Amino acid sequence: MTIENLKYRFDNGTPIQGATAIVGVLGSGNLEVMVEPAALGGACEIEVSTAARGFGTIWQAVMKDFFTRHRAGDIRISVNDAGATPAIVSLRLDQAIETFKGQRKT
Amino acid sequence: MPNPTEKIWDHERQRRNRKLSRAAAALGASLRDKVVPADMAVPLLESVIEPGDRVCLEGNNQKQADFLAQALTRVDPARVNKLHMLQSVLALPEHLDLYELGIAEQVDFSFSGPQAARLARMVGKNQIRIGAIHTYLELFSRYFVDLTPHVALVAAQSADAQGNLYTGPNTEDTPAIVEATAFKNGIVIAQVNELVDKVPRVDIPGDWVDFVIPSPQPHYIEPLFTRDPAQISEIQVLMAMMAIKGIYAEYGVQRLNHGIGFDTAAIELLLPTYAASLGLKGRICSHWALNPHPTMIPAIEAGFVKSIHSFGSELGMENYIAARPDVFFTGPDGTMRSNRAFSQAAGHYACDLFIGSTLQIDLAGNSSTATLDRISGFGGAPNMGADAAGRRHASPAWLRAGEQRRTQQPGIPRGRKLVVQMVETFREHMQPAFVAELDAWKLAEFANMPIPPVMIYGDDVTHILTEEGIANLLLCANAEEREQAIRGVAGYTEMGLGRDLRMVENLRDRGVIRRAEDLGIDKRDATRDLLAARSIKDLVRASGGLYQPPVRFRNW
Numbered sequence: 001m002t003i004e005n006l007k008y009r010f011d012n013g014t015p016i017q018g019a020t021a022i023v024g025v026l027g028s029g030n031l032e033v034m035v036e037p038a039a040l041g042g043a044c045e046i047e048v049s050t051a052a053r054g055f056g057t058i059w060q061a062v063m064k065d066f067f068t069r070h071r072a073g074d075i076r077i078s079v080n081d082a083g084a085t086p087a088i089v090s091l092r093l094d095q096a097i098e099t100f101k102g103q104r105k106t
Numbered sequence: 107m108p109n110p111t112e113k114i115w116d117h118e119r120q121r122r123n124r125k126l127s128r129a130a131a132a133l134g135a136s137l138r139d140k141v142v143p144a145d146m147a148v149p150l151l152e153s154v155i156e157p158g159d160r161v162c163l164e165g166n167n168q169k170q171a172d173f174l175a176q177a178l179t180r181v182d183p184a185r186v187n188k189l190h191m192l193q194s195v196l197a198l199p200e201h202l203d204l205y206e207l208g209i210a211e212q213v214d215f216s217f218s219g220p221q222a223a224r225l226a227r228m229v230g231k232n233q234i235r236i237g238a239i240h241t242y243l244e245l246f247s248r249y250f251v252d253l254t255p256h257v258a259l260v261a262a263q264s265a266d267a268q269g270n271l272y273t274g275p276n277t278e279d280t281p282a283i284v285e286a287t288a289f290k291n292g293i294v295i296a297q298v299n300e301l302v303d304k305v306p307r308v309d310i311p312g313d314w315v316d317f318v319i320p321s322p323q324p325h326y327i328e329p330l331f332t333r334d335p336a337q338i339s340e341i342q343v344l345m346a347m348m349a350i351k352g353i354y355a356e357y358g359v360q361r362l363n364h365g366i367g368f369d370t371a372a373i374e375l376l377l378p379t380y381a382a383s384l385g386l387k388g389r390i391c392s393h394w395a396l397n398p399h400p401t402m403i404p405a406i407e408a409g410f411v412k413s414i415h416s417f418g419s420e421l422g423m424e425n426y427i428a429a430r431p432d433v434f435f436t437g438p439d440g441t442m443r444s445n446r447a448f449s450q451a452a453g454h455y456a457c458d459l460f461i462g463s464t465l466q467i468d469l470a471g472n473s474s475t476a477t478l479d480r481i482s483g484f485g486g487a488p489n490m491g492a493d494a495a496g497r498r499h500a501s502p503a504w505l506r507a508g509e510q511r512r513t514q515q516p517g518i519p520r521g522r523k524l525v526v527q528m529v530e531t532f533r534e535h536m537q538p539a540f541v542a543e544l545d546a547w548k549l550a551e552f553a554n555m556p557i558p559p560v561m562i563y564g565d566d567v568t569h570i571l572t573e574e575g576i577a578n579l580l581l582c583a584n585a586e587e588r589e590q591a592i593r594g595v596a597g598y599t600e601m602g603l604g605r606d607l608r609m610v611e612n613l614r615d616r617g618v619i620r621r622a623e624d625l626g627i628d629k630r631d632a633t634r635d636l637l638a639a640r641s642i643k644d645l646v647r648a649s650g651g652l653y654q655p656p657v658r659f660r661n662w
Binding site: 029052055057058061062083085086087088091094095098 | 574
């Protein structure tokens with residue numbers, strides 16, 4: 001099984017403060033998301049490592065919607081995917097950003 | 107003018123009597139009253155089944171006449187051949203072996219679950235001829251019109267020497283099959299798990315039954331409706347919250363049927379928690395046509411449920427059901443009586459809502475579980491998932507759905523059944539649930555079917571629910587709006603990405619599309635903590651130890 005690596009960068013976000021956060025698990029149909037602070041001049045960089053190849057267009061759309069929802073800048077997001085559906089990806093990204101900001105509802 | 111007295115009017119009875127005489131000769135002293143020893147099953151079948159006979163082999167969703175199915179594969183194909191098989195479910199390998207062995211050549215059926223892939227291969231090689239694929243009610247109905255069985259091979263829990271049958275909780279299809287066969291001069295043979303002096307209750311009267319065979323092994327029962335709460339995902343919890351708040355509460359749905367699967371199991375497990383927290387106890391989900399889903403236990407225990415009539419039983423639920431006769435239909439002996447024909451009719455005419463999953467939905471809302479390499483059939487979903495045009499009694503949910511439809515299609519006041527398709531936009535392995543063309547079209551061409559095998563027609567569907575929201579098709583003015591409403595909840599599938607953003611936003615403003623946030627649902631509240639049971643063990647605990655799950659569901 002070959003892993004596909006995808007990179008996205010969204011500029012002009014609003015810098016957010018927080019501490020490194022990891023949510024999710026690397027189990028089949030699931031994924032692990034890590035959010036770290038990074039001095040990127042307001043940008044948000046996302047790196048995806050996925051076992052499911054050929055879904056770049058969908059990842060692009062999911063990430064663009066995520067950035068539009070939060071407009072969070074100065075963060076680096078690493079995604080380790082084991083075949084999660086876009087619904088799970090969106091949910092984990094939202095959870096990760098809330099955890100990063102330390103205000104995730106429990 | 108021919109003399110009426112010369113015309114023979116009892117060919118079928120004469121044929122039946124010839125069959126019975128042959129059986130008496132073949133069985134000799136081994137036949138005592140109606141009881142035939144297991145090792146004489148094959149000679150019995152060879153005596154009473156003639157070439158070309160229509161043979162109904164009982165194989166239901168749960169209960170299987172598996173001993174008789176095996177015996178039928180061992181008859182001499184030189185004596186017994188060209189059979190026309192009638193079956194609710196093609197479930198066992200033996201069911202298809204009959205065609206390779208040259209014993210049977212045509213089948214009319216409803217559902218083929220576990221044999222779907224092999225059935226497709228055999229159709230491709232012209233090894234089997236499919237008459238038609240039916241819904242359950244449709245197939246039972248034809249037993250009384252043009253597909254009356256000449257021989258019925260059924261399964262029961264116990265029998266006495268006079269042929270009275272006790273089917274126990276898994277009565278399922280047996281009454282429909284036996285009635286059609288016995289009253290049109292057919293032959294009824296039952297395999298039974300045990301012979302008794304007196305059956306606990308009579309589910310099938312003995313004079314409708316010709317032979318009973320004590321089976322060496324109890325008949326197989328599939329725990330088809332058990333879903334382990336441990337496997338319910340947060341997305342399914344979110345979708346269940348939307349179903350409860352956006353549909354059940356919205357219409358005040360009291361009478362309903364749930365399809366099989368984790369999506370609906372999640373709804374069941376949210377009734378005593380999320381639905382109760384919304385103040386919906388007593389206002390939704392009181393009366394059901396439903397198999398005894400173990401995931402219903404917490405809702406029943408919480409007092410949500412007044413009544414459940416079942417198509418069949420569910421393995422492990424017997425003692426729990428027997429201890430809750432106010433909820434389930436039970437006999438004087440204490441055990442449940444199920445009946446697929448009546449429960450299907452109940453789902454069709456007496457329920458205000460059906461909700462279930464599917465594999466593919468097109469842009470007109472047609473849905474199908476057919477794929478090119480599997481001929482899986484329909485089961486009961488098309489009856490549950492259809493607006494019964496013959497319904498006349500009113501209920502608040504039915505009237506409200508009808509009113510919504512008339513905002514777009516004026517007409518005389520009438521109600522409308524709620525038919526909800528609940529799907530995640532992508533299934534496992536990133537298979538999109540929304541497609542431009544259903545695989546059913548290709549399957550129809552491949553298998554030479556007159557029409558594509560559509561599970562639920564788009565014009566019967568009222569709502570499509572995905573993790574992205576609810577599309578209310580009742581409120582769509584025309585085909586174009588309908589397409590955009592469907593695209594608007596189709597997520598990141600190609601169909602979803604191809605939406606007209608402005609039209610979708612307009613539909614959302616009009617309440618045709620409602621997202622979780624439009625319903626006041628915070629997605630971050632969608633956690634497994636909301637489930638009233640998070641494991642099979644939790645279900646056992648909720649039942650006070652009455653639910654006894656099959657071994658394969660026990661991990662403790």
